Amino acid sequence: MTRLLTGAPATDGFRMPAEYEPHAGCWMLWPERADNWREAARPAQLAFARVAAAIAQFEPVTVGVSTAHYSSARALLPGGVRVVEMAHDDAWMRDVGPTCVIDSAGVVRGVDWRFNAWGGLDGGLYFPWDQDDLVASKVLEIERLDRYRAPLVMEGGALHVDGQGTALVTEQCLLNPNRNPHLARADIEDALRVYLGVRTVIWLGLGLYNDETGGHIDDLACFVRPGEVCLTWTTNRRDPQYASSQDAWERLNDARDARGRRLRVARLPSPGPMHLSRREAAGIVPRPGTKARPPGERLAATYVNFYIANGGIVMPLLDPRTDRLAAQRLKLLFPGRRVVGVPGREILLGGGNIHCITQQIPRGLR
Secondary structure (H helix, E strand, O other): OEEEOOOOOOOOOOOOOOOOOOEEEEEEEOOOOOOOOOOHHHHHHHHHHHHHHHOOOOOOEEEEEHHHHHHHHHHHHOOOOOEOOOOOOOOOOOOOOOOEEOOOOOOOOEEEOOOOOOOOOOOOOOOOOOOHHHHHHHHHHHOOOOOOEEEOOOHHOOOOOOOOOOEEEHHHHOOOOOOOOOOOOOHHHHHHHHHHHHHHHHEEOOOOOOOOOOOOOHOOEEEEEHHHHHHEEEOOOOOOOHHHHHHHHHHHHHHHHHOOEEEEOEEEOOOOOOOOOOHHHHOOOOOOOOOOOOOOOOOOOOOOOOOEEEOEEEEOOOOOOOOOHHHHHHHHHHOOOEEEEEHHHOOOOOOOOOOOEEEEEEEOOO
8 A cells, every 4th residue: 555654755865866767668648638639639649549559669657537438538548558447527638637756776766745736726728627636646556656745836847857956946926925925945955855865956947838828848848867858949030939958058057966066958949939820720719718729829848858658759749840950969978878859739728748648757776
């Protein structure tokens, strides 16, 4: 039986491993909301099934599905993908699932953050979110992993770590008063040290332009390996993303990681700009309390939002003009992994991409 622990990861000798460390598997959730996913979520479900199939080439995949959608999801997903009944409010497993930590003996535990739909009643994307707030504990129960319940509103997409004591975050997200208004910057750093087992926090400024999560790091930058980061980039000075990517570049080049290293920074091209079409917007059924998706809205498109699997990289295909270049750069950045592209527009229409809909469980020695 899974235990609810009273201590904290760092004091118990646990740290958050980097995503490029070995996985036991990957978890996802099934998209179902007609007020967020067009055409009753059917195109998104087909896209999620393709992502699950791509990841399943490299590691086990589990998908949580509501009772009402269980049969159709089981039919669409590959036979090797495990499907479990799980109530949820939307399909962003990265943000509602557990952040796992590991100790030197290979024991894996999970951090269960408090979730408020990216801002609660002050800018949150939907209400209610109570089922999403239960997802992490359900995943850990199924995986038989002990759980820490953190006293902090946080999402997995707001965090990247190098596995050697360094965390990468944005001020736009973590300092937003709609998450933890009672905490100052130093308090949040202390909480990250306690719950992630890190020693150094590198703060970037703004996240990706028009990112409705409020500036998640996983749309802007991520660790490739210890001492190396990739960053979304545009050379178009008129693009509103240009200034924030330039600022992130300067901060990363000025930073030192937990081991005192200067960071190498690789640039990934930006697709687009991409926008929600009138036809796509017409397929969404609006509902009070859920973010509106008007036609013409700029989409937060980025290639940085990829998933690192055991032996593979699963990246979104977003723009034929830049897909090939992005794939080539990812192959250079991850020479020991096979890069697999999956069409990502339908996921992007809902507000995120492949990294946002996945959450890895690290491989332990238990």
